[in-house]
Amino acid sequence: MPSIPEQGAWPAPLGLLGGTFDPIHHGHLRLAEEAREALGLARVRLIPAGQPPHRSSPRSLAAHRLAMTRLAIAGNPLLEVDDGEVLASTRSYTVLTLERLRSELGSRQPLVLILGADAFEGLPSWHRWTELLGLTHIAVANRPGYAPHGRRWPGTLSAELDAACAGRIGENGAALATSPAGRIVPFDMTPLAISASLIRDLFAGGHSVRYLLPDPVLDYIDKHSLYR
Numbered sequence: 001m002p003s004i005p006e007q008g009a010w011p012a013p014l015g016l017l018g019g020t021f022d023p024i025h026h027g028h029l030r031l032a033e034e035a036r037e038a039l040g041l042a043r044v045r046l047i048p049a050g051q052p053p054h055r056s057s058p059r060s061l062a063a064h065r066l067a068m069t070r071l072a073i074a075g076n077p078l079l080e081v082d083d084g085e086v087l088a089s090t091r092s093y094t095v096l097t098l099e100r101l102r103s104e105l106g107s108r109q110p111l112v113l114i115l116g117a118d119a120f121e122g123l124p125s126w127h128r129w130t131e132l133l134g135l136t137h138i139a140v141a142n143r144p145g146y147a148p149h150g151r152r153w154p155g156t157l158s159a160e161l162d163a164a165c166a167g168r169i170g171e172n173g174a175a176l177a178t179s180p181a182g183r184i185v186p187f188d189m190t191p192l193a194i195s196a197s198l199i200r201d202l203f204a205g206g207h208s209v210r211y212l213l214p215d216p217v218l219d220y221i222d223k224h225s226l227y228r
Contacts, residue, residue: 012042013110013176016101016136018085018094020196021048021065022058023221024072025213027194031141032079035114038187039139039173043078044114049092050085053127059200060226062086071216093127098135110180111136124160133168133184137176141189203227 017032024046032044048069050062058065066086073079084100085092094113101111113136115123120140123129132138157165170176170185194212202209204227210218221227 010178011109013040013112013137013173014105015039015041015044015112015114015139016047016082016098017044017114018047018049018092018097020052020058021046021069022060022196023065023199023213023217023226024048024069025194025196025199025217026211027192029072029079029214030192031114031116031189033076034189035112035139035141035187036078039112039176039185041112041173041176043080045080045082046073047082047084047097048086050088051091053091053093064220064224064226068217068220071220072214074216091127095126095128095131095135098132102135108180110176110178112139112176113137114139114141116141121157121161123164124158130164133164133182136181137179137183137185139176140184140186142186200227 015032015035017028017035019028021028028046032046035041036044046069048062048065049058052058060068063086066081066083070081073081082097082101085097088096090096098111098113102109105111113132115138117140120138123132126132165184168182168184170183173185173187175183175185199209199212202212203221
């Protein structure tokens with residue numbers, strides 16, 4: 001475990017972006033990049049899910065999705081990949097990943113879980129969701145079709161999520177840099193109507209997906225005959 005900084009000397013916040021990445025595409029990468037810039041994150045760690053609990057089995061094996069994620073971020077030193085969920089033998093629950101990262105990085109490392117607005121609103125369905133804010137900050141990206149959360153809170157979420165947000169909303173990334181966890185900060189994201197399901201449908205129909213995902217990822221998909 002890294003040494004704990006002196007009081008007041010906080011490490012720079014580390015962003016965490018989980019997902020099935022089936023396949024990873026430019027929407028995921030722009031989310032990571034814009035969150036890093038908007039929130040003042042030192043880096044963003046992409047975490048492919050091994051066995052996602054909230055959906056049916058991914059179309060591609062976890063090893064393929066991990067390999068594609070590594071190809072997608074190659075050349076960007078501010079993005080990195082965490083293989084912990086892929087290598088785990090258990091379901092990919094976010095709370096377990098956060099507990100692992102806390103053990104690895106120490107109690108004073110600010111962690112920032114990056115979520116889209118739709119995922120954030122679904123938090124009450126997540127495993128041990130009430131423990132998340134004791135382990136991480138949460139950054140909520142305003143996505144197409146969802147009004148900016150900074151102008152919706154309070155009173156517009158489910159009662160239990162609304163209660164969890166009380167007293168935790170920050171205005172900008174500065175709120176994430178002086179504590180390890182516990183704040184919720186909305187940020188704006190460039191609208192990109194790209195989804196993995198759209199890409200899979202295009203593949204299935206024999207259509208081009210070029211420019212929706214990085215060329216090295218597309219080459220990998222072709223090489224391994226994925227999504228055909």
